[in-house]
Amino acid sequence: MRKIISHMVNSDPDLTVVGTAFDGVNALKRISQLEPDVITLDVNMPRMDGLATLKEIMKTNPMPVVMVSATTQEGAETTFQALRLGAVEYIAKPSGDISLDIGKVRDELVEKIKTAAQARIVTHEDGVCSPVQIKSGIQEKIIAIGASTGGPPAVEEILVNLPENTPPILIVQHMPVGFTESFAKRLDRICSFDVKEAEEGDAIQEGLALIAPGGQHMMVTETGRIRLSDGPPEHSVRPAVDPMMRTVAEVYGSETIGVILTGMGRDGSSGLKAIRDKGGKTIAQNEETCTVYGMPKAAIEDGNVDRVLPLYRIPHQIMKWC
Known part of the structure; x- marks a missing residue:
């Protein structure tokens, strides 16, 4: 999967892959060494999964992250958690966790990486504020x-x-x-x-x-x-x-x-x-x-x-x- 994503990214003249990592622990080391402009991060990785890796990135060296996730219920829920933690964008694996069909979404991936490069890192802490009150009797809006x-x-x-x-x-x-x-x-x-x-x-x-x-x-x-x-x-x-x-x-x-x-x-x-x-x-x-x-x-x-x-x-x- 890393090779496929790297090939898609490198196929665009404006983008260059500066490095890859085989798990979250290795990714954190490589990020500190290479200082990339944007990171693509798989939700499912050995040793340290995507969410744990993302949390560490946002704590130590915040930068734009594009999540790579399955379109399953579990994968989508993890994606929304990642967005709250500070991920900028996400790309769907069309056919599941190990699908090689991700090549079909090359254009979308490239576009989202370019968008992420311009993004501001915004995190949304958990917790719900007290809802504001609506005026009584008004329901036409x-x-x-x-x-x-x-x-x-x-x-x-x-x-x-x-x-x-x-x-x-x-x-x-x-x-x-x-x-x-x-x-x-x-x-x-x-x-x-x-x-x-x-x-x-x-x-x-x-x-x-x-x-x-x-x-x-x-x-x-x-x-x-x-x-x-x-x-x-x-x-x-x-x-x-x-x-x-x-x-x-x-x-x-x-x-x-x-x-x-x-x-x-x-x-x-x-x-x-x-x-x-x-x-x-x-x-x-x-x-x-x-x-x-x-x-x-x-x-x-x-x-x-x-x-x-x-x-x-x-x-x-x-x-x-x-």
Whole structure:
């Protein structure tokens, strides 16, 4: 597997593999010697596994890490733990722990390594703050959230600080098939309201957050239900934030609160514009708390943002507007 990943990385003229390691213990020694710009780290390694190695990296020499993980439930859960510990990105092994099919995702791996090289290291400590309170009697709002690189722990931090009677929440996190269901299940366990991966025809309702499934755009119908689409990618991704936000704005108008979080690229800017054009409110995560200050920066520069806030203040602002 190390040889396959090395070959894929070295095939890009902008990247060079400076070293490899056969386990976590050896990796820590080589990292201190070679001082790489980015590390790819397998979840499953002998002697010291990926999480233990990542913890040590973040404690002694924080640097961008891209996790390599299986798309199994166990592999996905480990990936989310790694993201909370400070990993910047992850790449899925399409067919399991020892699959050589990872060669099929060369382009994705190279792109994520390049993204990681520009990333800020952000760790998210365990623990849940007291959720903010929602005003009584208001249940007409809807919250639309978009995120990419660094997004899973950021989304988690917002959701665990929202109350049980939260307005409906729609979330697009750039994430491949196999991870979104696990992400939704993890959030459902730790949030005070229900969270699930969206399905065709799901009703949008109070106390429910819906996660766009990997590989499909998530949109809203005029009757307040979910419509999933295999339509063309936008911003080279599917699901994308913009189609979700555009349809939410069209259906819910001024009752919409749009939030764009950490991530590379421009996805979400035109979606926030659609929300503001209909009288809704918009928030962008500030640069200091972003892993990658791309999507929020684009939305801010385009003039599509009402508030620029650090991550920890976003739940409170959402509830102020509710």
